[in-house]
Amino acid sequence: MKKFKSLSALLLAGIFAFSAVGCGGGESEEAATDTALTNTPGVLVWATNAEFEPYEYREGGEIVGIDAEIAQRIADELGCELEISDMNFDSIVSAIATGKADIGIAGMTVTEDRLMNVNFSDPYVNAGQAIIVAEDSEITGEADLADKTVGVQLGTTGDLYVTENISGVTVERYTKGFEAVQALIQGKIDAVVIDGEPAKAFVASNEGIKLCDDYLTVEEYAIAMNKNNDALLSEVNNILAEMQEDGSLQAIFDKYLNSESSDATADEEVSDEEGSDEEETSADEEAPVSEQADGEDAGSEDASLAAEE
Numbered sequence: 001m002k003k004f005k006s007l008s009a010l011l012l013a014g015i016f017a018f019s020a021v022g023c024g025g026g027e028s029e030e031a032a033t034d035t036a037l038t039n040t041p042g043v044l045v046w047a048t049n050a051e052f053e054p055y056e057y058r059e060g061g062e063i064v065g066i067d068a069e070i071a072q073r074i075a076d077e078l079g080c081e082l083e084i085s086d087m088n089f090d091s092i093v094s095a096i097a098t099g100k101a102d103i104g105i106a107g108m109t110v111t112e113d114r115l116m117n118v119n120f121s122d123p124y125v126n127a128g129q130a131i132i133v134a135e136d137s138e139i140t141g142e143a144d145l146a147d148k149t150v151g152v153q154l155g156t157t158g159d160l161y162v163t164e165n166i167s168g169v170t171v172e173r174y175t176k177g178f179e180a181v182q183a184l185i186q187g188k189i190d191a192v193v194i195d196g197e198p199a200k201a202f203v204a205s206n207e208g209i210k211l212c213d214d215y216l217t218v219e220e221y222a223i224a225m226n227k228n229n230d231a232l233l234s235e236v237n238n239i240l241a242e243m244q245e246d247g248s249l250q251a252i253f254d255k256y257l258n259s260e261s262s263d264a265t266a267d268e269e270v271s272d273e274e275g276s277d278e279e280e281t282s283a284d285e286e287a288p289v290s291e292q293a294d295g296e297d298a299g300s301e302d303a304s305l306a307a308e309e
């Protein structure tokens with residue numbers, strides 16, 4: 001009985017919150033601040049690091065990309081104005097935890113550590129760490145990274161993975177992935193470990209570098225929110241589910257991933273964490289996750305996603 005009572009109280013509170021939430025102006029300031037989904041009523045502050053093509057990057061003075069479109073859709077659905085807060089990647093979690101931003105969308109991998117400080121939405125894509133090397137490098141995969149100097153982006157899962165798993169490695173940490181790639185091109189470091197799609201983008205736009213075939217990790221990107229804001233969490237999960245259903249999530253991936261990859265993604269959506277091996281073997285399929293996968297520890301798995309192209 002007790003349980004039922006508290007459950008119904010919760011439900012009622014939920015219904016009440018639901019009716020008063022959203023960004024589209026509440027009746028009174030007070031009501032809005034009590035129950036609004038966002039820190040500032042009417043505004044959804046999106047924390048990101050716009051250095052991560054194709055997820056978020058600058059083009060003609062604007063921040064565009066897969067995450068930018070997801071953020072805009074969430075703001076639209078909530079009736080909020082989207083305000084972008086572009087910051088270093090390793091500041092995003094604390095910005096969310098301290099209420100400086102409402103959502104963090106930044107190709108951000110779900111990790112146990114981050115889960116201690118923020119809520120994560122259901123994952124919206126599977127990803128992994130790739131290795132970039134000079135075109136004439138003898139490094140062909142993870143085993144060759146031992147005792148080498150490897151560039152990573154500070155505070156990322158690539159940083160974590162290399163630091164914890166490669167023996168004798170010297171890790172050079174950069175604020176921007178681009179700076180790591182520059183160092184590689186200048187011969188200052190032996191390799192860069194960074195997420196697969198940004199790695200492909202760097203290789204496509206810079207001469208003299210290439211990708212190794214294997215990915216180092218299997219990861220899931222999700223949207224970070226404040227731990228005390230379960231209402232926003234469930235709204236965001238609903239919106240993601242809707243985007244999955246109406247095909248708009250896939251359309252966004254198709255728009256930003258090259259046509260070859262997007263064909264692959266359209267055909268083979270990653271359906272669950274344990275799926276067939278094949279589902280996890282092609283770097284082509286940085287595809288929307290169609291079902292919630294339970295948060296596997298990022299970086300703890302050896303996958304061999306062929307990073308071709």
Ligand code: GLN
Nearest residue numbers: 052106107108109156157
């Ligand atoms: N996916 C990586 C992480 O979450 C890198 C993200 C990024 O650099 N934007 O740590």
